[in-house]
Amino acid sequence: MARQVIQLPIEPGLICLKGLSPNRLRFEVEYGLERGTTANSFLFQEVPLLVHPPGASFAEPFLAELAKLVPAEAPLKVVVGHVNPNRVALLHQLAARWPNQLLVSSNTGAKLLEELWNLQKPVAPGSETTPEPIPALPRIDVVKQEASRNLVDGHVLRLIPTPTPRWPGALMAFEETSGLLMSGKFFAAHLCSESFAEANRSSSEEDRRYFYDCLMAPMARQVESVVERLEALDIRTIAPGHGPAISESWRSLLNDYHRWGATQERARLSVALLFASAYGNTAAIADALAQGVARTGVRVESINCEFTPPEQLLAAIRSCDAILIGSPTLGGHAPTPIVSALGTVLAEGDRSKPVGVFGSFGWSGEALDLLESKLRDGGFHFAFEPIKVKFSPDAASLKAIEETGTALGRQLQSEQRKAQRRTASGGLSESRSNPAVQALGRVVGSLCVLTTSKGEGGNRLSSAMVASWVSQASFSPPGFTVAVAKDRAVEALLHVGDRFALNVLAAGRENGPMKQFLQPFAPGADRFAGLELEHSPSGQPLLPEALAWLEATVQQRMECGDHWLLYAQVSQGGVLDASATTAVHQRRSGANY
Incomplete structure (x- = not known):
């Protein structure tokens, strides 16, 4: 399905213009779940006032839909909540089609607009490409601090600058009569859905956490300050710039932002x-x-x-x-x-x-x-x-x-541990000598190699790891759990909906696969280099020397300290050597693998 823009009436005089992209929009880390995205804009039709226009990726369908609602001669006001070159490229086209236009932005956003307005991407030497003419920069209503604007249709729009290192020109808009917070990048999720609001909290929880981890976590302190300010608003619905709105559980989402940020600060x-x-x-x-x-x-x-x-x-x-x-x-x-x-x-x-x-x-x-x-x-x-x-x-x-x-x-963590050992009084660490930790080490698990592959063609990604924290979890449907450390490279390919294979190793033949997948890999290195592989029906890598294999799909993820516990439902599998027994991992301590 090609990108499109649909109209979703929110209340009389207020329309959400929702851009839909079912495929990954850009190759940036926050799009890694590959669930498409939406670009949500909001039009107060009587003014007319447009809040949070999308980027140039949605230009053609967005401008066509906006033209149905706003005459070309209308004095269009545009609240620019996020300023970057892609957004400015769309604003160029808006200014050309609605010349009687006023931009509304934060103080920093106005400076960025002035810097980026006439900036064009470099053209290759000898290229015959002629850049499109750039219209004049419209007038800008600069919001230097939080302020309210009374709209002609009875709505009251509170404009809230929310600068962060990643988005220094950010500006949120809160419509006071409806309690609608148009939050821009905050609380967003890259998830393609035609619905205005999410069906329930769990339907987009993982997507919002992933967006937070990718973009919000590196500026947790600034994000925390913004969230604290928002808690004073009489919110009824949060409508971010990407993904479905949150109407029933927005307080829970604010609490999640606090909790995720606290983890960073510790x-x-x-x-x-x-x-x-x-x-x-x-x-x-x-x-x-x-x-x-x-x-x-x-x-x-x-x-x-x-x-x-x-x-x-x-x-x-x-x-x-x-x-x-x-x-x-x-x-x-x-x-x-x-x-x-x-x-x-x-x-x-x-x-x-x-x-x-x-x-x-x-x-x-x-x-x-x-x-x-x-x-x-x-x-x-x-x-x-x-x-x-x-x-x-x-x-x-x-x-x-x-x-x-x-x-x-x-x-950095390794160097910290070495420094701690140098300053320690000597002997075994407290955790290793703890009887409960020693007892935990007696919990055994089968030795397996988890393999996965995702994407198509040149964008196909694959990874693998040795897994020993594996256990059957359900009969109907058949399923199992596997624990994956947060710092494993393969973890990024194991979100809800992702497929993978579990290769169960045979006792006495586990050393070869273990040596292959326990070795240190350089960033981006192919974990399967030099191996002869077979493949499951969905294309997941299989090890011919394994005792058995299972193909499964991640259904749920549970955060467990320094690991993610994945519950996966089995779709297919097979035993490759019925006479062999499963290799198991015996440990003396629960403090390490």
Whole structure:
């Protein structure tokens, strides 16, 4: 199904224009569940006033639908809750078709609009492509602090600036008479659904948690401040920019945001993620790195160098355990805020802590070369080789970048454990010597290799891991549970609806597969390199030397401390060697595998 825009009346005079994309819209980490997305805009028809227009990806169907509702000569007001190049490209077309237009944005949003309005993507040398003419920037009603606007149809719109490092120009709109909070990126989920509101809390819970982990967790402190402000509003429905609205359980969702953020704040280790992004590609790399680091329980503090006060930047550099700095290349140079941040790192950064450089570029990458050379010459050691992506990262490169972040998080935790052992009084750790932990180790499980593959063609992703925490969980339907550590690379491919195979290993023949899948893999490495595989009916990798195999689909996920417990329903399977017995894992302690 192609992208389309539908009209959903909310109440008299208020319409939701819902853009539907059943397929993954972009190759950015927050779209990784591949459940499509929606772009939700809201039209107060009598004014007329449009809240949160979509990006250019929905331009054609959106403009066609809007033209049915708003005459071209109408004085259209547009509340711009999120400013980026993709959104500005749509605003160009709005300004061309509705020239009598007024934009409404936050103070920072107005500055971004002025910076981005006449900015065009670089054209390849020798290209015959002619850029489209850009209309004049409309007048802007700047919302410097929270304010209310009385609309002609009796509605009262409260405009609430909600800046964060990822979205410094964010602006929420709260309609006071209906209690409708148009929350933009907050509380969003990339999930394609024609319904205005979710059927129940559980129907989109995982999708909203995934969106939070991808984009909100690295700025948990700022997000917490915004959520605390929203709790004072007389909300009845939250309508985010992506995914279904929340009407029955919005208080529960606010509580979830508090709880998820508290987990981030408890982390003892932290990584400062410094970046600037012109077209969103460097920000997408930053998101993937942050996602990978956060998997290990290390907190990420996201710092947008263009909009962060110097004292906040300095505090993050001094207090963190690693520094990652990312930049685009604009006109052969790094943006001025990145150059300034680099100077602060060189002056104040601890040389004993690792650094990393990342970014995207079009036809050259001088900014990344500058960052790398200055940091190396300054005596810093690198956690990984600089990540340099031409234009936009694809699904495979995002997965490798995510794994790079996970490797950094594990490295920091390993160094922390070594330091703790050096300062400890000696002997066995308390957890290993605890009788209850020793008894827990006597719970045995079958040795298996979990394998999975997802996607098509060049965007196909695969991964695997040794699994020993496996147990049958149901007879009808047949199902089992498997525990997966949060920092496993394969975990990102094991969400509700994803398929995988469980290869049950045979006693006496488990060493070969164990050696293959227990070895350390470089970020993005093929776990199946050199193996001769068979495949299940849905294309999941099978190991011919296994005793038996099961093909299953994830039905539920339960967060259990440092692991996810997955319940999967079996669809197919087979015994490959009826004479063999199952390999089991005997442990002396429940403190490790």
